[in-house]
Amino acid sequence: MRAHGFALIGTCALIAGCPFTEVPDNSVAVLEGTWSVTPAEPGDFEGFEYEAVFDSNGNLVQLSAEGPNGEMATLTLDNATTELDGSAVTITIPRPTGTRIFEGTLSDDQNTMIGSVTQEINLGDLEVVLPGGDLTFERI
Numbered sequence: 001m002r003a004h005g006f007a008l009i010g011t012c013a014l015i016a017g018c019p020f021t022e023v024p025d026n027s028v029a030v031l032e033g034t035w036s037v038t039p040a041e042p043g044d045f046e047g048f049e050y051e052a053v054f055d056s057n058g059n060l061v062q063l064s065a066e067g068p069n070g071e072m073a074t075l076t077l078d079n080a081t082t083e084l085d086g087s088a089v090t091i092t093i094p095r096p097t098g099t100r101i102f103e104g105t106l107s108d109d110q111n112t113m114i115g116s117v118t119q120e121i122n123l124g125d126l127e128v129v130l131p132g133g134d135l136t137f138e139r140i
Helices: 002-015
Strands: 033-039 049-054 060-066 072-076 081-085 088-093 100-106 112-117 133-139
Touching: 088 112, 100 133
Parallel strands: none
Antiparallel strands: 033 049, 033 133, 049 060, 060 072, 081 088, 088 100, 100 112, 112 133
């Protein structure tokens, strides 16, 4: 009987229809990793390459930019939050000058997000900003 029960559990786990098997949720952790960020209107920052880093929990932890002359600007975040509702993504970025909010859509393959941020985000001492408005994130 135990052997049969074990076989049933093994079969059940393979089918993934048993009540005791874990089913992955629609977690923001799918955003983990490094993404390139492209503003639709770069403004004064034409030629800058932007990156966003999400931690294993799917929260935005760093924004950085490299300028055409090799200048670097980095903003480390410890209080940004991310919500994923189906394919709708909301990233809330508290800043001393007011909260920035990105609202966008995650592609079906989970490698692209398209949306907009409410205001520009200053990335550090060089006064480099990620322009507000439409942004495209692409997984690197």
